[in-house]
Amino acid sequence: MARKSHVQTTINGETVEFLCESRQSLLEVLRDELHLTGAKEGCNNGNCGACSVILDGRLVNSCLVLGVETEGKSVETIEGLAEPDKLHPIQDAFLENAALQCGICTPGFIMSAKALLDQNPNPTEHEIRYWLAGNLCRCTGYDKIVRAVLDAAAAK
Amino acid sequence: MTENKEYKVVGTRPIRHDGVDKVTGRALYGADFQIAGLLHGRVLRSPHAHARILSIDTSRAEALPGVKGVVTAQDLPSAEDRIADLGEGAVNLKHLCDNILASDKVLYTGHAVAAVAATSPHIAEEACKLIDVEYEVLSPVLEVRQAMEPDAPLLHETLKTTSMGETADEPSNVASHIQHTLGDPEKGFAEADIIIERDFVTGTVHQGYIEPHNATAHFNQDGHLTIWCSTQGAFTVREQVAEILQYPISKIKVVPMEIGGGFGGKISVYIKPVAALLAKKTGKPVKVLMNRTDVFEGTGPTPASYIRVKMGATKAGKITAAEAYLAFEGGAYPGSPVGPGAMCIFAPYSIENVIIDGYDVVVNKPKTAPYRAPGAPNAAFGSETVIDELAEKLGIDPLEFRLINGAKEGDRRADGPVHPRIGFIETVETAKAHPHYTAPNGKKHHGRGIASGYWFNIGLESSVTINVNADGTINLIEGSTDIGGTRASIAMQAAEVLGIPAESVNPSVVDTNSVGYTAVTGGSRTTYATGYAAYEAAQDVKRKMIERAAKLWEVDVSNVQFEDGLFSSINGKEEQISFRDLCGQLSQTGGPVVGSGTVNPGGAGGAYATHVVDLMVDEETGKVEILRYTAVQDAGKAIHPSYVEGQIQGGAVQGIGWALNEEYIYNAEGTMTNASFLDYRMPTCLDLPMIDAVIVEVPNPGHPYGVRGVGEVPIVPPMAAIANAIYDAIGIRMTELPMSPDRLLKAMGKI
Incomplete structure (x- = not known):
C-alpha cells in the first residue's frame, strides 16, 4: 500500500x-x-x-x-459558509426561493454561486446561467436556483 | 369529501423543515454515512452485453492485501422462478436475484458479476480487476424490433410470450402482449374525414439523479441486519432484501438516509443486497457505492420504444377512432412500463373507438426501472404529435382541438376506468388564455408547439404518528423519504388540522422499525397519501385533545368544539383554551397524547398537464434553443405551491433533455459509449429559459384538501410539444427521439 x-x-x-x-x-x-x-x-x-x-x-x-x-x-x-447564528445570504436565498428539492447538488451550487458573487456582485441572469452551467441539478429545472442567486446578489 | 374552505397553512410557502440542513451541507445522504470498522465494497461488472458465464475465479482478488471478502451469485440463496409483489409491482424472483449478481448469463454490459469488500475503495477496485471471469460471448440484441424477429438471439431460453391469458409454446424475447379495445375502431376510422398514421422511435434515457446508488450494511452478532441507504422506499428495500437473501423482515432494519434524487430509479435494489452479503461474509459493516458509469450501465433507465399511432377525425375536429401499437424494451428482464404507456396514450381524450396493443420485450440493456410517469412520455410523444398533425391539417387551433375532444368526468378510458372529476379541460383553457399563447410567434425558424399529458397517480399505504409536545408543537413521524420537500407538504396538512403554524411541526423520516408500513415515495403519492395519513393522525390528536379539554372543564366531549386552533365549550360553560395551552396541561389530564393515522386510499386523482413551448432551430447546426416554456398543470390543491412549481419545472426540463439530447448510445457490441455526464448530456441552466409553471386547482374529491399528485405528469408533454414546435419552425415532423442536432440536420437534408 x-x-x-x-x-x-x-x-x-x-x-x-x-x-x-x-x-x-x-x-x-x-x-x-x-x-x-x-x-x-x-x-x-x-x-x-x-x-x-x-x-x-x-x-x-x-x-x-x-x-x-x-x-x-x-x-x-x-x-x-454560515455563521454560528446566521446563514449566508445565498443560503437564505436558496431557502426562500425553494431552490432545492433533493438537495444533493445544493452545496455545490451554493459554493459556485458564492465564487460568482465574490467576483461579480451584480450578475445578469445570463451571467448566472453561464457560470452555473458547470453544476448539474436534475430536480429543479434551475428556474428557482437562478432566481435565488439573483435575489442573493440583490440582497448584498 | 374535500374540505371547502379558506386554509391557513395549506397553500402557503413556509421554509422547508429540512432546509437549513440541506443548505449547510449537514444533511446526511447515503454515501455520507460513517461507522467504525467500515469496509468498502465495489462491484465487478460485465464487459459484454450478452454472454454465458463459464467460470469465475476469485482467488487472485482474495489474495490481495486489504481484501476481506468476495461474493458472487453463488453466495445468494438459490432463487425460485416465482412471482412476488415487493412494493413495486409483481417481480420474478429469479430475475430479481440474477439482476443483483448474474448467475449463468450476463445480459447487459454493466451487469453485476461479483463484489469485493476491502479496507479502502481503491483496494476493492484493484481487487475487482483480479477476478477472472471466463465468458462465452453471445450476439447481443439491442433494439426492440430486432428482438421481436423470430430468429433473434434469445436472452432467456425459458421466456414465453403471455398474451391475454395464453402462454405461447416457443420461447421468445417478447415477454407479454396486452390489448385494450373500446367501441368499433374499424367503424370509427370509416367515419373519419382524415386519418393520420405515423411511427415513432424513442431512445433509452436515464433518470439522471445526481447521487449515485449507495448502501452500507451491517450484520450484528444476533443476526439483525441494518442497511443505511438512499432509497425511495425503505420498506420496499426491506421486502426486496428479505426475499433475495431469504431472510425474515423482522431481522432487517432499513434506515433511509437523505436521498439525492430518484425519479423512480431508486425503488429497485441493486447493491443493497450485495452490501448485506459482503457484511455477512466479512462480519464488518460494508459500504458499497456506485460510480457514475455503474449508474448508467447497471441501473434502470427508461425504455427505448417503437410506437405506431393512427388517428382519424371528422372535418369538424371530432376524433372518431384511435389505434396504437407500442413495443417497449424491458431491458434484460421483463417489466417495461408498456402497461401504463398503453393506459395513458389516449387518456386526455374522449374517443369512442380505440384499439391499443402493447408488447414488453427483452433486449441486452439494463433492466428498465420506473422513471417519472413510466411509459406515458414515450406514448404521448406519438399520440400528441399525431393530434397536432390532425389539428393542423383540419385548420383547427391545437388547443381548440383539445377542447373539442378533451376527456371529462364520466368519459371512459380505453382501458376501462371511467374518469372521476378531472382537470384536463381546465389546463387547456388556462394555456389558451396565457400571455405566452396569446403572444405573437412569427419569426423565421421560430416555432411554437403544444402538447398535453396524463398520469394516473397512486394511493397505497402510509402511516404517520404524531407526538404532542408540551409547548404546543408536534413531532410528526413518517416513513416517506423526502425527495423534494414532502416533509413540508406533509407537515402542513397536520398543521392545518390542528390550527398551528407549519413551523410548529417537526417532521422526521424514520427507519422501518420506527414507523408503520409506508409504501415508496413514487407514483406522485407522497403528498397525497402520506399527507392523508398526517391529516388522519392530526384528526386523532384533535379527538384526544377534545377529550382532555372536556376533562379539564368537566363537560361531555360533545360540548367541546375545536376551530382555528382554539378549543371552546359550547352549551353552557364559557371556556376556551388554545391548542398550545392545552398541550401544557397534558400531564395533568391523563398523560401524553399520541395520534396515529394509517391509510390505503383509493381516491388518487389523475393529473393532466398542457405545455406550450417556443423555440428556435439553428439551420446551420441543427441545434434547438428553447426560448420560452409554459407548463400548466392541475395539482388538485397545491399544499406548498413553491414545491409544486418545482416539480413542474423539473419534470418539464427532464422532458426537454429527453426531447433534445439524452439517449444511450451503443456500439455494435452493445456497450454504452456515453456513460458519463459529459457525454450523456442533461440540460444545464445555460440551455434553458425560466420555466413558467402555472398551477390549476381542480380539487381531487378523494383527498381532504383536494390534493392530486404532481411529480410525474410534467414529463409527459415536453417531447411532443417540442416536436410540434420544430414542425412549426421548419415544417418537418420529427418522429425520433432525441431530436438532436445530427438528426435535425439529417431531416433538413443537410447531412
Whole structure:
C-alpha cells in the first residue's frame, strides 16, 4: 500500500493537518478523512459540480484536485459558509426561493454561486446561467436556483 | 369529501423543515454515512452485453492485501422462478436475484458479476480487476424490433410470450402482449374525414439523479441486519432484501438516509443486497457505492420504444377512432412500463373507438426501472404529435382541438376506468388564455408547439404518528423519504388540522422499525397519501385533545368544539383554551397524547398537464434553443405551491433533455459509449429559459384538501410539444427521439 503523505492546509479558516495517499482526491480527503461530507460525489470526473469548493479563491471541482495539492493552500467548503447564528445570504436565498428539492447538488451550487458573487456582485441572469452551467441539478429545472442567486446578489 | 374552505397553512410557502440542513451541507445522504470498522465494497461488472458465464475465479482478488471478502451469485440463496409483489409491482424472483449478481448469463454490459469488500475503495477496485471471469460471448440484441424477429438471439431460453391469458409454446424475447379495445375502431376510422398514421422511435434515457446508488450494511452478532441507504422506499428495500437473501423482515432494519434524487430509479435494489452479503461474509459493516458509469450501465433507465399511432377525425375536429401499437424494451428482464404507456396514450381524450396493443420485450440493456410517469412520455410523444398533425391539417387551433375532444368526468378510458372529476379541460383553457399563447410567434425558424399529458397517480399505504409536545408543537413521524420537500407538504396538512403554524411541526423520516408500513415515495403519492395519513393522525390528536379539554372543564366531549386552533365549550360553560395551552396541561389530564393515522386510499386523482413551448432551430447546426416554456398543470390543491412549481419545472426540463439530447448510445457490441455526464448530456441552466409553471386547482374529491399528485405528469408533454414546435419552425415532423442536432440536420437534408 502506498505510503501516506502529511499535508497541512487551511480549511474554512482553520489550520488542518491530514494524512492521505497521493491518489486520493481532495473530495475523498474532505469526505473520508475529515468527515466534511457537504461536498458530494455525483460523477467523480468534473462534470456535475456537486463537489464544488473554493481553493485559494478559485472555484474547483474537488474531485479533480488531489489532496496533496492543497498543501499550504486555503479551502472553503459549504460547512464554513454560515455563521454560528446566521446563514449566508445565498443560503437564505436558496431557502426562500425553494431552490432545492433533493438537495444533493445544493452545496455545490451554493459554493459556485458564492465564487460568482465574490467576483461579480451584480450578475445578469445570463451571467448566472453561464457560470452555473458547470453544476448539474436534475430536480429543479434551475428556474428557482437562478432566481435565488439573483435575489442573493440583490440582497448584498 | 374535500374540505371547502379558506386554509391557513395549506397553500402557503413556509421554509422547508429540512432546509437549513440541506443548505449547510449537514444533511446526511447515503454515501455520507460513517461507522467504525467500515469496509468498502465495489462491484465487478460485465464487459459484454450478452454472454454465458463459464467460470469465475476469485482467488487472485482474495489474495490481495486489504481484501476481506468476495461474493458472487453463488453466495445468494438459490432463487425460485416465482412471482412476488415487493412494493413495486409483481417481480420474478429469479430475475430479481440474477439482476443483483448474474448467475449463468450476463445480459447487459454493466451487469453485476461479483463484489469485493476491502479496507479502502481503491483496494476493492484493484481487487475487482483480479477476478477472472471466463465468458462465452453471445450476439447481443439491442433494439426492440430486432428482438421481436423470430430468429433473434434469445436472452432467456425459458421466456414465453403471455398474451391475454395464453402462454405461447416457443420461447421468445417478447415477454407479454396486452390489448385494450373500446367501441368499433374499424367503424370509427370509416367515419373519419382524415386519418393520420405515423411511427415513432424513442431512445433509452436515464433518470439522471445526481447521487449515485449507495448502501452500507451491517450484520450484528444476533443476526439483525441494518442497511443505511438512499432509497425511495425503505420498506420496499426491506421486502426486496428479505426475499433475495431469504431472510425474515423482522431481522432487517432499513434506515433511509437523505436521498439525492430518484425519479423512480431508486425503488429497485441493486447493491443493497450485495452490501448485506459482503457484511455477512466479512462480519464488518460494508459500504458499497456506485460510480457514475455503474449508474448508467447497471441501473434502470427508461425504455427505448417503437410506437405506431393512427388517428382519424371528422372535418369538424371530432376524433372518431384511435389505434396504437407500442413495443417497449424491458431491458434484460421483463417489466417495461408498456402497461401504463398503453393506459395513458389516449387518456386526455374522449374517443369512442380505440384499439391499443402493447408488447414488453427483452433486449441486452439494463433492466428498465420506473422513471417519472413510466411509459406515458414515450406514448404521448406519438399520440400528441399525431393530434397536432390532425389539428393542423383540419385548420383547427391545437388547443381548440383539445377542447373539442378533451376527456371529462364520466368519459371512459380505453382501458376501462371511467374518469372521476378531472382537470384536463381546465389546463387547456388556462394555456389558451396565457400571455405566452396569446403572444405573437412569427419569426423565421421560430416555432411554437403544444402538447398535453396524463398520469394516473397512486394511493397505497402510509402511516404517520404524531407526538404532542408540551409547548404546543408536534413531532410528526413518517416513513416517506423526502425527495423534494414532502416533509413540508406533509407537515402542513397536520398543521392545518390542528390550527398551528407549519413551523410548529417537526417532521422526521424514520427507519422501518420506527414507523408503520409506508409504501415508496413514487407514483406522485407522497403528498397525497402520506399527507392523508398526517391529516388522519392530526384528526386523532384533535379527538384526544377534545377529550382532555372536556376533562379539564368537566363537560361531555360533545360540548367541546375545536376551530382555528382554539378549543371552546359550547352549551353552557364559557371556556376556551388554545391548542398550545392545552398541550401544557397534558400531564395533568391523563398523560401524553399520541395520534396515529394509517391509510390505503383509493381516491388518487389523475393529473393532466398542457405545455406550450417556443423555440428556435439553428439551420446551420441543427441545434434547438428553447426560448420560452409554459407548463400548466392541475395539482388538485397545491399544499406548498413553491414545491409544486418545482416539480413542474423539473419534470418539464427532464422532458426537454429527453426531447433534445439524452439517449444511450451503443456500439455494435452493445456497450454504452456515453456513460458519463459529459457525454450523456442533461440540460444545464445555460440551455434553458425560466420555466413558467402555472398551477390549476381542480380539487381531487378523494383527498381532504383536494390534493392530486404532481411529480410525474410534467414529463409527459415536453417531447411532443417540442416536436410540434420544430414542425412549426421548419415544417418537418420529427418522429425520433432525441431530436438532436445530427438528426435535425439529417431531416433538413443537410447531412
